[in-house]
Amino acid sequence: MDISLIIAVTAVAIISVFLSPKANSSKAFFSGHSPEGKPPGLLMLTFSQVTTWIFARSLLNAAILGFYYGLWGTLAYAAYYLSFLTGAKIIDSVRFDQGFSSIQAFLAHRFGHWGTRCYNFVIGIRLISEVFANILVIGILFGVTGSTSYTAAVALFAVITLIYSMLGGLHASLRTDLFQMILFLVLLGGLTVLVLTTGQLTSTALMFKSFDITDPGPVLILVALLQIWSYPMHDPVMMDRGFLADRETTRKSFYHATWISFICITLFGSFGIIAGANAISGEAMNDTLMRLLGEVPMLLFNITLVISAMSTLDSTLSSASKLVAVDMQWIEPSLINGRITMAVFVLLGLLLVFAGNKDLFSAVAVSGTASMYLAPVIFFSLWGKRTDIPLWSYLSCFAIALAGAALYFTESSGHTHLLGDSHKYTKLLWISLSVLAGGCLLFWAGMISKQQPTTLPETVV
Template identity: 35%
Template structure:
């Protein structure tokens, strides 16, 4: 059989297995909170779910490509985003234990009103759509050239099969299949590393010493990540929804472990890109390395992309259903059937952008820049801030995001040289500006109160 035939067999087989193991449930707690007979997920289940939902096809492809461009510096730079787990875990823990908030939307509704919810929903809706097209594009790239019939056919079938098993049990299905997908990922990554490391003179030492720790060679992106982790995690409902389904202590423990495991996996997977660069293989690194070693590794790489992409997309479907029916509509007597229709709708709308050939890395860097205004809102979640603080910060962040997309950054604003220099400057100055416009109304309000 041809390689393409084997790829189709793996695509269908993986999803059939996931469909078979997925529990069916019409219980609201199971479908929206991942519980089983009203018992919340354990730390082990929650950790595996958090990690694999962020080890999506887009992320591991970016990790390999950044390793290809910048060596180990690129891998560490991208791993910096995984400090999002640490930031989100600590803040959500305090929001739940000190503020008694039940969700991110509950917090925003209580402090800033319905308008804040609408604006926030627009931002995370953009994120949810990104997750679908950016991951299915990776899957399609293993089946054919971008824009070809095999490319579109494979990503369409993949999306439909993932939707099919997710419809069975919502969040409960997602939590259970995440454990299986995480096991698959670790096994397949060990196989890949077990092949490429022995093929490299000097072994692991060669990988660790690759790259140049300079601003232009990846440090720019590392600094961007360290800035964006103050806001980035809070516009990802896949990550934050899981912060409210188990006990606060279990949740905090899971987020801390997810930080270490997730960052480690990203750095290790950047070895694929480093190997590709050392051997002079063509980008994208994952496909280049897979073709270099032949059919077996190509199928292994294809499988790891399928499992990681499915883990993120099924979580996107469940987060969208929760967003619409619980966070926005606040339905009484929630209908699981309506939630399933919402999942079908997001599957359709999330696939449409693929036909406009968007860039995959932009799904991370651009959306992360546009939400920089969330940083002061969550860092200072317990401050008595007026509504204007929220709207000024969020809107200013969006303005900086659009600036990055549509207009060049003036030379005098650039803090360094090389790739991502403009991204770093916009994120640093923009985040500082967002903190200022958030805090000024608070100080002004206190000044008026003290004067009275």
């Protein structure tokens, strides 16, 4: 275990604790406002948006996809960050155009209790998967699965992040996000300069995989372009930040988060592309990068992953406590209940780390597919402002999206071969197309059924 990495992680954790003001009221804990009641400014909100979406799993996924599928694999993952554009439109419509205080309030108005139950189920799974994935990345960095160093790193990281998250809730998360994002940008800039000095970041290396629309990278770009319409709505961390500031600040934060995130993800993914272009047969990505770049760049590489994991985990825990106490109203929204909820989600994440699937992209693909039940909701009920969509359309759409997510999981993990022997991303594309088309047809059919007369007209004598 690298002592330099341990020192760096400890320093970031200590600073994060000091930056986390202890919340004295449930409003400060759940609302994200300062103790004086002020909402976050543009810089804080933008950086919080970016750093909570550029999480460790994302960075590692972008690099791994670049390693195997070249520039097109990295661009496919970067394409998911166009979700900030659709997310901005969703928030603007829900909050400022139609006047709802949350996504749950909008869904309850359109589809009643079942509208929020289905939604809360999907985002609850999403939050647990985020806790799991970011803790898992830390374990991967510090040791072999099951080793003492792996177990110790996972446990310590989870406990340290939980402690400072419990201090101040959402406002503390925003403050630490700002610090962690600035540090992340400095480290990413330094890492890029070091890589450039090695002469490895060349156009030849970046284009070592030619474009072929049937290859996994380009196919995954198409998948991302299908899923970004609904993906932001099922991410409670992004949606929560859409209800904190005024309209102009909120809109600008989403727009700036789009280009900043896209550049950061593409830049980090390029390191994986370099490794893919220079890898020896059977060599792992990290081993290739260590051989090409040396110890200092790899230390920065790992530190950026740790910082992004920490910034995402604290935000995920804040959203989890808000979901259970405020949005679902399962418990009273008090400080103690919010902190207990955070601890429960950390325990659930740890259980998945030690017993769950180790494929990091699976969580993205599965949750992204499940979220596609929201696409017709957005197209018809939100942007189309239709209030006549029946509940059966909503529930049927939810059912086929969950079925699609489950099918992709079993197909990609090799448990089933119902879709043949094509690449798992090709399967994901067809599943995503089917779920999207099927959901829109169900909403259209429901809309048409509402327009038909329910009784026969009286006979005129």
